Amino acid sequence: MNKKYNWAILGCGKIAKKFALELKGLPNANLYAAASRNLDNATSFASEFGFEKTYDSYKEMVKDPSVDIVYIATPHSHHLEHSLLCLNHKKAVLCEKAFAINSKEVLQMVNASKENNTFLMEAFWVRFRPKFKKVLELIKNEDLGKLKMVKSDFNFLGEYNPESRLYNLNLGAGSLLDIGIYPVFTSLMLLGKPTQIKAIPQFSPTGSEESITVFLSYKNGATAILNSSFKSDYKNNVELSFEKGHIAYDRFSNEPILLQTTTKNQQITFDAGPNLGYQFEAMHVMECLDKNLTESPTLPLSTSIDLMSILDTIRKEAGIVFPNHD
Numbered sequence: 001m002n003k004k005y006n007w008a009i010l011g012c013g014k015i016a017k018k019f020a021l022e023l024k025g026l027p028n029a030n031l032y033a034a035a036s037r038n039l040d041n042a043t044s045f046a047s048e049f050g051f052e053k054t055y056d057s058y059k060e061m062v063k064d065p066s067v068d069i070v071y072i073a074t075p076h077s078h079h080l081e082h083s084l085l086c087l088n089h090k091k092a093v094l095c096e097k098a099f100a101i102n103s104k105e106v107l108q109m110v111n112a113s114k115e116n117n118t119f120l121m122e123a124f125w126v127r128f129r130p131k132f133k134k135v136l137e138l139i140k141n142e143d144l145g146k147l148k149m150v151k152s153d154f155n156f157l158g159e160y161n162p163e164s165r166l167y168n169l170n171l172g173a174g175s176l177l178d179i180g181i182y183p184v185f186t187s188l189m190l191l192g193k194p195t196q197i198k199a200i201p202q203f204s205p206t207g208s209e210e211s212i213t214v215f216l217s218y219k220n221g222a223t224a225i226l227n228s229s230f231k232s233d234y235k236n237n238v239e240l241s242f243e244k245g246h247i248a249y250d251r252f253s254n255e256p257i258l259l260q261t262t263t264k265n266q267q268i269t270f271d272a273g274p275n276l277g278y279q280f281e282a283m284h285v286m287e288c289l290d291k292n293l294t295e296s297p298t299l300p301l302s303t304s305i306d307l308m309s310i311l312d313t314i315r316k317e318a319g320i321v322f323p324n325h326d
């Protein structure tokens with residue numbers, strides 16, 4: 001039997017609830033501590049999911065010697081501060097995407113992980129979901145030939161609230177770091193780093209970007225068109241065009257993946273597991289810790305560095321600036 005790990009949640013907001021629900025089903029995860037800026041919030045979160053302890057201060061929680069792993073679920077504007085807090089107290093960290101606001105911050109986090117010899121991983125959950133693993137398997141199909149184009153979206157109709165993290169620049173607002181990061185991640189995983197980047201943004205009344213279309217080109221002649229927006233109906237498609245075929249899928253649903261080659265059309269099914277799929281990243285963190293690793297071999301810190309450097313270039317092209325971070 002592998003070790004049982006004491007998990008703490010830092011920031012008890014919306015995604016923390018989805019994560020905690022799935023963490024609860026893992027036999028080697030102990031729901032240990034819920035830390036919020038507000039005791040009532042920590043208490044209601046802890047009682048909803050069964051955490052043993054509550055903290056009304058993140059700083060007090062990281063002093064608790066029983067905490068093994070902290071899941072950071074604050075706005076991305078605070079990921080640097082909260083990751084450093086945990087790493088400097090030798091707590092393993094699973095930190096939500098976007099990993100930080102820019103590459104400078106990501107590098108500080110990576111350095112803190114190395115200096116403290118302590119595990120750090122971006123919570124890019126889709127990397128560990130069975131659907132994406134299946135896609136990575138399918139693209140090796142030689143009948144398809146080379147991948148020539150990635151088209152990918154992530155849109156939803158978001159409520160306009162200037163104080164919310166979607167629209168407040170002080171909280172890292174904008175569709176790119178919130179949802180556009182998924183299409184960018186897909187293109188990075190499938191085509192690597194681009195050689196040329198163009199971006200066309202639309203801005204909201206707070207000055208935050210609320211829709212963006214990104215054009216990427218690659219050394220091998222491939223291209224990508226990526227789109228994210230808080231201003232149109234829900235869409236989460238990925239279309240991959242190869243020399244001799246296509247793959248199409250909805251990123252998050254459990255619908256089959258469509259694979260088309262010159263000789264056949266197939267619907268590829270996969271075992272999605274019981275939940276939305278947050279449990280897979282949590283299982284992976286514990287597997288890494290079982291092996292005394294300080295970073296994931298599946299989602300190494302170099303991937304998070306590359307991802308953020310592409311996002312930095314897109315922001316530069318689009319004129320997206322975060323006043324307290326750039």
Ligand SMILES: NC(=O)c1ccc[n+]([C@@H]2O[C@H](COP(=O)([O-])OP(=O)(O)OC[C@H]3O[C@@H](n4cnc5c(N)ncnc54)[C@H](OP(=O)(O)O)[C@@H]3O)[C@@H](O)[C@H]2O)c1
Nearest residue numbers: 011012013014015016036037041073074075076096097098
């Ligand atoms: N992986 C995914 O599928 C997914 C989905 C949605 C979001 N996310 C990511 O998760 C992070 C949190 O998103 P969310 O939608 O859960 O946000 P949220 O509902 O606003 O929750 C964020 C939490 O962070 C804490 N916090 C600390 N400082 C804060 C500040 N200055 N302002 C506001 N909140 C602060 C608060 O918790 P306390 O009051 O309890 O301290 C708050 O509830 C973001 O980085 C986002 O990109 C990931």
